[in-house]
Amino acid sequence: MSRDVPDAAGPAFPAVPPLPEAAGDGAAGDLTAGDRAASARAGTPAWDGAGLRRRRRRRRPRFKGPSFNRMIPNLMTMLGLCAGLTGMRFALDGRFAAAAAALLVAACIDGLDGRLARLLKATSRFGAEFDSLADFLCFGVAPAFILYLWSLRSVGSYGFVPCLVFAVCMALRLARFNAQLNDGPAPAYAYNFFTGVPAPAGAGLALFPMFLGLEAEQQGWDRVWGFAHFPLVCAVVLVGVAMLLVSTLPVWSFKNFKVPSYYVLPLLLGTGVFAAVLVADPWAALAALGVVYVGMLPFSVRSFRRLRHDAERDDGE
Numbered sequence: 001m002s003r004d005v006p007d008a009a010g011p012a013f014p015a016v017p018p019l020p021e022a023a024g025d026g027a028a029g030d031l032t033a034g035d036r037a038a039s040a041r042a043g044t045p046a047w048d049g050a051g052l053r054r055r056r057r058r059r060r061p062r063f064k065g066p067s068f069n070r071m072i073p074n075l076m077t078m079l080g081l082c083a084g085l086t087g088m089r090f091a092l093d094g095r096f097a098a099a100a101a102a103l104l105v106a107a108c109i110d111g112l113d114g115r116l117a118r119l120l121k122a123t124s125r126f127g128a129e130f131d132s133l134a135d136f137l138c139f140g141v142a143p144a145f146i147l148y149l150w151s152l153r154s155v156g157s158y159g160f161v162p163c164l165v166f167a168v169c170m171a172l173r174l175a176r177f178n179a180q181l182n183d184g185p186a187p188a189y190a191y192n193f194f195t196g197v198p199a200p201a202g203a204g205l206a207l208f209p210m211f212l213g214l215e216a217e218q219q220g221w222d223r224v225w226g227f228a229h230f231p232l233v234c235a236v237v238l239v240g241v242a243m244l245l246v247s248t249l250p251v252w253s254f255k256n257f258k259v260p261s262y263y264v265l266p267l268l269l270g271t272g273v274f275a276a277v278l279v280a281d282p283w284a285a286l287a288a289l290g291v292v293y294v295g296m297l298p299f300s301v302r303s304f305r306r307l308r309h310d311a312e313r314d315d316g317e
Contacts, residue, residue: 070120070122071122073114073122073127074126076112076116077113077131078134080105081133083103084102084106084139087099087146090102091150096149097283100207100214101282103142103203107139110134110135113131114131132178139170139199140166140170140174140203141167141170142203143203143206143207145163146207146210147234151209159231162238162239166245169242172245172246173196173246174199180195190307192253192254192255193253195249196246196247197241197244197247197249197251198253201251202242204293205290205293206241208237208290212287215283215284216228249301250300250301252303
């Protein structure tokens, strides 16, 4: 048992028992039950070598949450959203070429984040909703806002009506797309088709007058610039593209689009030529791309009807 040793200054302090010797190495070993009870009655710490060693071990903290790879698609969506907002800010400063370039960057990011999410197996409901909200701002609000500042505000409050129509139709198109995710699998022949023009393509078509106007301004074509900058032309283009967004027109999605072997080389050469023209003269290339896309729509409808007819004929047999 411990004893109270009188201190010269006054009160008595309990004596600390010596550390027990471990067999073999002279270190503090495990205490017996009697030693622990005595230490508890005396108010002194029970020195346990094994417990001391356990307390000295540091455990690595474990954090709960998604891995960084699963966050990459959402981070890319965030960058696309920032690009759309930056384009609107450039338009406020009168830098319309930079604004169009920012929306082009947002469209490129939008084309990559979904595919990257499927590649990394990081698809989620949150990612789908976040992507739709970013698409609404980048491709529904920003193009109409830029065109309003570029041309439509010259006619006063009436110039804002086409912008409202375009933004509302873009919201309806994205809401319909999200609702179709819960409708179950579509028929096999409809897998490679969108219902209506997709959001990035709609934004590019809406900005066609500005692409044409920027090219005309660069080349010094005053009449072409006046035509493209005319508010009525911009209003007609905005409303027309808005109708394409909410239409039931089948449009190629190019998800699993198979190219015949004899078209592979021409397609590669054409892509290289387009990339070279895009670098040398971006506004002419983007305007030409819009014309080609609109000209592709009748062929897309014909392809969809042919596939549907073949599927119905096979089911009938």
